[in-house]
Amino acid sequence: MPALDLLSVMRRPGTALLAASGENSAWEVFSDPVRILRAHCIDEVEPLFYELERLTAKGFHTAGFVAYEAAPAFDSALTVHEKLSGLPLAEFAVYGHAPLTVGVPDDLGGHLHAPLEPELSEKEYGKQIADVLNHIHAGDIYQANLTFRCRSVETVYAEELFLSLAARHPVPYAAFLNFEECRILSLSPELFLESDGRRIFSSPMKGTAKRSPIPADDRAVAEWLAHDEKNMAENLMITDMVRSDLGRVCIPGSITVDPLLHVDTYGTVHQMISTVHGELPERVSLFELFSATFPPASITGAPKVRAMEIIRRNEKSPRGVYTGCIGVFRPGKAFRLNVAIRTLTVCGSHIETGIGGGIVADSTAESEWKEAVLKRRYAEIAPPPFRIFETIRWTAQDGYADAAAHILRAVTSQRYFSRPVDSSAIERGLEEVEANLRRGGTESATVKFLLDHHGNIEFEPGPGRGTWRAVPLRVLVSSDRTDAEDVFLHHKTTVREFYHSRLVSARAAGFDEVIFRNTRGEFTEGSISNLFIRQGSRWYTPPLRCGLLPGVERAHLLASLPAEEKLLFESDLRSADEILLCNSVRGAGTVAHLSWN
Structure with a gap:
């Protein structure tokens, strides 16, 4: 009916x-x-x-x-x-x-x-x-x-x-x-x-x-x-x-x-x-x-x-x-x-x-x-209708980047919200998308998949995106605060209006990204990125309890830099020797200019 x-x-x-x-x-x-x-x-x-x-x-x-x-x-x-x-x-x-x-x-x-x-x-x-x-x-x-x-x-x-x-x-x-x-x-x-x-x-x-x-x-x-x-x-x-x-x-x-x-x-x-x-x-x-x-x-x-x-x-x-x-x-x-x-x-x-x-x-x-x-x-509490999603980098040379990690994160979130999910169906869908990309002669792409509350999966291939690796990033510190208890900060969902609107405004003002603090004054993440800072020879990143996504690239950098989780405040960023932003599609980039709103 x-x-x-x-x-x-x-x-x-x-x-x-x-x-x-x-x-x-x-x-x-x-x-x-x-x-x-x-x-x-x-x-x-x-x-x-x-x-x-x-x-x-x-x-x-x-x-x-x-x-x-x-x-x-x-x-x-x-x-x-x-x-x-x-x-x-x-x-x-x-x-x-x-x-x-x-x-x-x-x-x-x-x-x-x-x-x-x-x-x-x-x-x-x-x-x-x-x-x-x-x-x-x-x-x-x-x-x-x-x-x-x-x-x-x-x-x-x-x-x-x-x-x-x-x-x-x-x-x-x-x-x-x-x-x-x-x-x-x-x-x-x-x-x-x-x-x-x-x-x-x-x-x-x-x-x-x-x-x-x-x-x-x-x-x-x-x-x-x-x-x-x-x-x-x-x-x-x-x-x-x-x-x-x-x-x-x-x-x-x-x-x-x-x-x-x-x-x-x-x-x-x-x-x-x-x-x-x-x-x-x-x-x-x-x-x-x-x-x-x-x-x-x-x-x-x-x-x-x-x-x-x-x-x-x-x-x-x-x-x-x-x-x-x-x-x-x-x-x-x-x-x-x-x-x-x-x-x-x-x-x-x-x-x-x-x-x-x-x-x-x-x-x-x-x-x-x-x-x-x-x-x-x-x-x-009235969470709006939403879907879980992941965006994966793909190249003809290397295939999908970290597909297993993206699937695991999506499956974990879907189960958290007591929704049905079939990881093998996601894998089969990604294989089909990849076959179509190769048949079309595509060299690089991003592939997004979305899961609704019934477990239905939608795939959206898109063009490849530029890397941040050689880009001196201009970043704005938002004056708007987030709530660390907001469940949608911890899961990648289509509930992104708060972040998206501020990113659009920041880009219109000439910035590449905007980063946030929670109501306790702790730095959390960017609208599309995780945050790392270096103090001397040590690297730090905010812990998940501050209200941020468990990023795929974040997990790599925690192990490879290596980095520790630590509460980060304004004084930490102002005195940092280096600031990095990262996500799994664009990689990691160095912040060249930080503007305080």
């Missing part, structure tokens, strides 16, 4: 769009419901669930949500905010046909303009954390998941925004609901419950680490998370809760955990996940299942009843759909439900999301605030 057709379907009231299960990226589209089921008060939740069960037994499909505040319907001991304004406690659309499966469309460029502002300050959150910690130290609870809401006001096209966010942050349990009260956009990576009618699964997610923009460092962060005792203990605690919850309804002896403490990677964070398995008896109802398991253990605490009392006393507002669940119930007692985290509700021009984290005995207010605010980035 073309993107425009999908958008028109998504705009119809009652439409639901959910990520399809399995390895292939696809969406299940439910549209044109024959009925809507709503529960506006606690007493209406149980009848809704039995009606869901009756309808799916007759062959209907249903999709919708259960709000966190529906919890007392399943267990009257659970404490929540009493009033949930603007939303039912549960709502499901009923469809008389199976969903249509469609491919994932390209990024449509939607994003939020207004920032999502927290409903409380860091100081207020710190007071709430202190209260939770007092209860932990008193032995009342072991853990509590403390959250708050973030809101903004702006008019958005929710359908385009969802498809764009889903393209940029692919997750296995994403969902979009277009219901009467609001539209719900969920980018959840966490599975609450999934069943084929007999077997049931739950994958609690506890343990978070911010990703590094540098691939090698990023792998180290994931490895650290996998062995961090605090995160492991937190995950094990919640996993034991899920085992206990499912054990109340599953066949005795059927509960297993596999994998345990596995680390998955998403757009901005690494997450620790465990998966609990069990077998359901023939005669267990959906309501009984929810009575044993809802709300999800990962977003409440241990023990659940007492933790929810403390949560209710501290949190300022109802959670709504956030930390409830979103998903589908199918004929044959099959269902698939996410934990509704990383979820936006769009009601008119009012946009809301919830964020938070698990508080344990050694939690600190400062670290918990930072982790919570990091989680908000799923909606605020």
Whole structure:
């Protein structure tokens, strides 16, 4: 289904769009419901669930949500905010046909303009954390998941925004609901419950680490998370809760955990996940299942009843759909439900999301605030549509220069962004381009290849470019600063407008290149080059953590000069005995004139 057709379907009231299960990226589209089921008060939740069960037994499909505040319907001991304004406690659309499966469309460029502002300050959150910690130290609870809401006001096209966010942050349990009260956009990576009618699964997610923009460092962060005792203990605690919850309804002896403490990677964070398995008896109802398991253990605490009392006393507002669940119930007692985290509700021009984290005995207010605010980035960070690319020098005499290094860098970046890539297909494409160049009698060329988010490859041969080896370079120091944490500084992508515009201006003023500093005043790189300086007999180049590309020619010079990585500041360049700029197409050139903007 073309993107425009999908958008028109998504705009119809009652439409639901959910990520399809399995390895292939696809969406299940439910549209044109024959009925809507709503529960506006606690007493209406149980009848809704039995009606869901009756309808799916007759062959209907249903999709919708259960709000966190529906919890007392399943267990009257659970404490929540009493009033949930603007939303039912549960709502499901009923469809008389199976969903249509469609491919994932390209990024449509939607994003939020207004920032999502927290409903409380860091100081207020710190007071709430202190209260939770007092209860932990008193032995009342072991853990509590403390959250708050973030809101903004702006008019958005929710359908385009969802498809764009889903393209940029692919997750296995994403969902979009277009219901009467609001539209719900969920980018959840966490599975609450999934069943084929007999077997049931739950994958609690506890343990978070911010990703590094540098691939090698990023792998180290994931490895650290996998062995961090605090995160492991937190995950094990919640996993034991899920085992206990499912054990109340599953066949005795059927509960297993596999994998345990596995680390998955998403757009901005690494997450620790465990998966609990069990077998359901023939005669267990959906309501009984929810009575044993809802709300999800990962977003409440241990023990659940007492933790929810403390949560209710501290949190300022109802959670709504956030930390409830979103998903589908199918004929044959099959269902698939996410934990509704990383979820936006769009009601008119009012946009809301919830964020938070698990508080344990050694939690600190400062670290918990930072982790919570990091989680908000799923909606605020809007990387534009982009492709990974490499440009390789080719000559008839020597063939490609450093093709293997360029392919490796592109493959590493593609995998960093969780995109498919086939290195052998790149190699075959380069061989075909080379054959065409030789047939045409070309002596020198540059060959560019680009990779999109589907792994598709495009090749662009171009004319050869002059070397810098004998050129006295005129270089401008830009007054504009870069952010070392900007992921696009560490990967060669088509997101280059910042560099390109400044290079165009510099060349118009008679310069060959422009070089940059980050917000800490550390020199980083040129718009198309890496930077080296010589002080006496020693060569230095900025470390990758300053915010720069791991250049192919940079790697050669690090070994051949040899050079060391070192933070470089203005005083270093002003006192340098020699300055070199390099890239793999033009080689290395000496800076003859450096102009400070």
